[in-house]
Every structure is written in structure tokens, then in C-alpha cells.
Amino acid sequence: SRAGLRDDVSMPRLAQPLGSEDAQEPVTIVGNQVKASIVRALRQTPDITMGPLSEALALPSTTLQPYLRELEAANIVIADPPMTEPRQRTPVRYRVNDEAVTDLYLRLGQAIGEI
Helix, strand or coil: CCCCCCCCCCCCCCCCCCCCCCHHHHHCCCCHHHHHHHHHHHHCCCCCCCCHHHHHHHCCCHHHHHHHHHHHHHCEEEEEEECCCCCCCCCCCCEEHHHHHHHHHHHHHHHHCCC
């Protein structure tokens, strides 16, 4: 046992407050600084490719790629060509799905009592 901790006490893996269900999906989809920064950058510069996006955020493309895939799968980011099509030697252009982001924003606002 670590100093002062009892082995028979377990902490819940995820605390789920009553009434927080509506916030779960919006928080999961854009729930970290990298994803939020990607969305912000794409709103400021639509149809950007990976190189300029990587430069704008000062993050390597290897860091951005998994987040972009998650955001594309959640329909928050639109890639051209989409991830369902072959992308060999084709520069992928990314933009925000404004309707989906607005919906996400409204749902989060409702969940926290702002709207």
C-alpha cells in the first residue's frame, strides 16, 4: 500500500454526475486542446492542407493525424478526399463542418445551462 492509501478503497474510473449525460458527446468530441485548436484553425483557414495546419498549430503532422481522423469520423471536420477514399499522393484539404460544430456548441450550452 502507498503511503496513507488503503488498498480496499477504489475510486470510480469515471465520475458521472446526475444530469450530465447531454454533455458527454460534445465534451468527448472536442474535449482537449488539440482538437479545439484544430477546429479553431480550420474555421480561420478553411480548405487547409496538413503542412500549413501543422505550421499554424506548431504541432507535427503525426500528432495531428489521429485527432483529425477522430474529428472527421465525428463529422466535425470534412476532409477532401474523405478518409473512406484512397489518399495516395493527393493532398487532403480539411475544413470544419460548420453545421455540426454549431449543433455541438448548442448541445453543450444546453447541457451546462447556458442556453
